[in-house]
Amino acid sequence: MAANLRIKDHWAEQRLFLGRLILSALLICALSGLVIARLVQLQLIDYDHYSAQSQGNRIRVQPVPPTRGLIFDRHGRVLAENVPSYQLELVPEQVPDLDATLSGLAEIGLLDPVDIAELKELIASHRSFDSIAIRQRLDDEAVARFAVNRPRFPGVEIRARLARNYPYGPAFAHAVGYVGGISAAEKRELDEAEYAGTAVIGKVAVEASYERLLHGKVGHAEVLVNARGRIMDRLGGEASRPGEDLVLSLDVETQLAAWQGLAGRRGAVVAIDPNTGEILAFVSAPSYDSNAFSSGMTRREFRRLQEDPDRPLFNRALRGTYPPGSTIKPLLGLAALDSIGLRPDDTVYCGGYYQLPGKSHRYRDWKPGGHGPVDLHRAIAESCDVYFYDLARQLGIERIASYLKMFGLGSRTGIDLGGEKSGLVPTPEWKRAAFRRREDQVWYPGETVITGIGQGYLLATPLQLAEATATIAARGKRYRPSMLRGVRDPVSGDIEYLGPEPLDEVAVTEPEHWDRIISAMHAVLQSQIGTARAVGYDAPFTMAGKSGTAQVFSVAQDEEYESEDIAERMRDHALFVAFAPLERPAIAVAVVVENGESGSRTAAPIARRVIETYLGTGP
Amino acid sequence: MTTLLNGSRPPRLTATARLLGRLHLDGMLLAGILAIMALGLLVLYSAVGQSEALVLRQAIRLLVALAAMLLVAQLPPAWYRRLAPWLYLAGLLLLALVLYTGDIGKGARRWLDIGLRFQPSEIMKLALPMMLAWLLHERPLPPSFGTILLCLALTLLPVAMIALQPDLGTAILITLAGAAVIFLAGIGAAYLFSAIGVALVSLPALWYFVMHDYQKSRVLTLLDPDRDPLGAGYHIIQSKIAIGSGGLFGKGWLNGSQAQLEFLPERSTDFIFAVIGEEFGLLGALSVLLIYLLIVSRGLFIAATAQDTFSRLLAGSISLTFFFYVFVNTAMVIGLLPVVGVPLPLISAGGTSMVTLLTGFGILMSIQTHRKLLAR
Known part of the structure; x- marks a missing residue:
């Protein structure tokens, strides 16, 4: 303990400390001198050596992008594939005069002169040693033309790449989707390492929904490159793993039948297998060529698509919401049988119009003279409006809404495609929340009446109508609609099927209710009185359906409806829903033709053609 | 004139200097x-x-x-002196915790997740020199042999725990931080040279028994x-x-x-x-x-x-x-x-x-x- 008894001598301690600080400073100087000497050696004495090394051959790790998975229809026919294609690529730092090069390429017809300004922007946004694609999908003739002129264009090269190809183009565009360049917003969302070397990403529909499966796993290669980045030798690395192949539930023939049926029209067709929820056809018309997107369209082409008044980019099957019109009458009939004890034989006298007790407003029937006395069967078969005006009043809006919702209206079906619309099933509660003005928030009895024929605020997508029809065909059993049927291993070729996903059933008190509704829908197509008997009478199979005509334009009281006078876009939408065969339903279809005027004349033939094609009984 | 007359007053400060002074x-x-x-x-x-x-x-x-x-x-330095032993203890505790429960990042167990993820070895970078300075503060310098031994022990304990994570780089830096304090405290030349000698001799042992491949x-x-x-x-x-x-x-x-x-x-x-x-x-x-x-x-x-x-x-x-x-x-x-x-x-x-x-x-x-x- 002797040491601790020493007295602290502050002056001596400080002198000692200063001595140590000086020693430290010397050490710092020595070590710094070492670093400086080394820097001088590297940067001055050996400069030439390292400069040459930096210019010489170097090893670089390059990403090897995976091959995108293929997309097939249910019978293995290719809907999306990768085809080798030639593209023109440019490395800015190797081009002596960019303007001259671009205008020279335009001169020999390899570039469109109007795109040059945009290309220069694109080139400016890249680093000077990046290789930038300036023109995709060169044909053989263009490749030859470039080869002849090649010495004129240093820094420009032809590269073989894989481009996405859609053999059926517009017919499948809204179902399969397309790939396009990765946007800045998408870049933030994804794992950049996984997309190193990949320039495109699924943009809409199946290509977007299953991006993760389709993309695959990136690999890498170690390559020896020279100072200009040109690959001199390959040293090794890890191969990429191609993306999974997708087997969709779509059927090429059925899809094409729907596509041809809508030719020249605006509208949508959705066909579903009622036993599984698998989508068999999914068409929105007009459409666009998905190949144009994957081969890099110019801004001008894209704007033309966007500004087209027929809106070809709009997916009507998924996002178009229409008043369902009379197609919901079978659902209301079922609701009344099930919930308010409607007797099928009860008749209502139809004199051509309907009036609420004590009100003067006349709700007109589509048939000016009226249907006379009608029961439920005739009311559906002949599509009597007066019967359903009265039925809607008896049911009340709350009950109507709850049954429609059971069939999936008013909410998204949950199909495996992004951007689905939910449509609308109106209720007094909804109206209170949706409108600002007090007088608009009131639910009027007349609004219940017109909901009875699928008018008013009620809105549904073609997909929802197909799903509801499939539910009738399956007598209440419901499945989530799905595009993806299975996933195929790209290496082994083994397909793993996903199987149907059941949803909440529509349960009714008596199974006979289904029989009555289905038999009435059968009569629509295949009886003497049905509205669509002209379409259904000669079918070689049994089918059930319901026509619908949805007003776009409201006709004033006592005014004559004269379609010739109404501009084409003001005409009624034509709808038809159907399924077949009755004994063992295999397909349910919903058809919407915008401004098609008559459900039974315009939409029903398309529905029959689709069903016929799928059942293999068509011409 | 007043400044000249008033010789004991410090020279007039600029606005920046005043602001810096106020902010310490x-x-x-x-x-x-x-x-x-x-x-x-x-x-x-x-x-x-x-x-x-x-x-x-x-x-x-x-x-x-x-x-x-x-x-x-x-805070004035006296505060840090009072805080030093507690900070050191807390640092040791957290290091022990890391060895048992820490998150693994890049193959080493360095991270501790308590609300936010951090490396407790960071605390030691300051806690160790503070601890040693606190210890030497009250004692006469140059330190006695016993004090030096105590300082070495206080240094090697956290360093060993960090080396076990393993995080050799941080372990070396913390050793240097401790060694700097001991050196500045003025240990005798004999101790200094023998320490360097021991380090050189133990290098082969480090190579064969401690270092990873x-x-x-x-x-x-x-x-x-x-x-x-x-x-x-x-x-x-x-x-x-x-x-x-x-x-x-x-x-x-x-x-x-x-x-x-x-x-x-x-x-x-x-x-x-x-x-x-x-x-x-x-x-x-x-x-x-x-x-x-x-x-x-x-x-x-x-x-x-x-x-x-x-x-x-x-x-x-x-x-x-x-x-x-x-x-x-x-x-x-x-x-x-x-x-x-x-x-x-x-x-x-x-x-x-x-x-x-x-x-x-x-x-x-x-x-x-x-x-x-x-x-x-």
């Missing part, structure tokens, strides 16, 4: 730190491939760290980088090419082909000094070194003029440790030392170590700005 900041130290930070952001922008987002993230880290410094500078291979690589040009030697070869090809004036900002073509690995973190050497040349590298040396000199000056033993030892240790960071990193990048994971202070991208560094500077400023006027 040291102007020269702050100027050096800000200069290095600004240069660092410029270099980082080039090193990360011109991504504004990443530079912005680093700028936010710098601001957070500066705020920590400002906060720490407000990857650590050994880094040392071997230093001696002969070409023995594994694609593996362990890759970093050092590419980094030397980058610096060497920079020459006297450099290739220019954003124009370093080694950095921009992504040949240089870890160019935004541990190897950022190579980007400086490549793009700004020998002149740029020397300028950066000069600013670092100015910061260190100011730190040593603060230590020299500090008023008690605790402050003196702590300030000296913080300044020397800061120099060690700079030296170990630059020496590693230019191939003088093996590759250990030590970032270039204030420039390399990264969060935790930045806060620790500036906390250290905050203590330096506290020591400098809380001095009492003593009659000499």
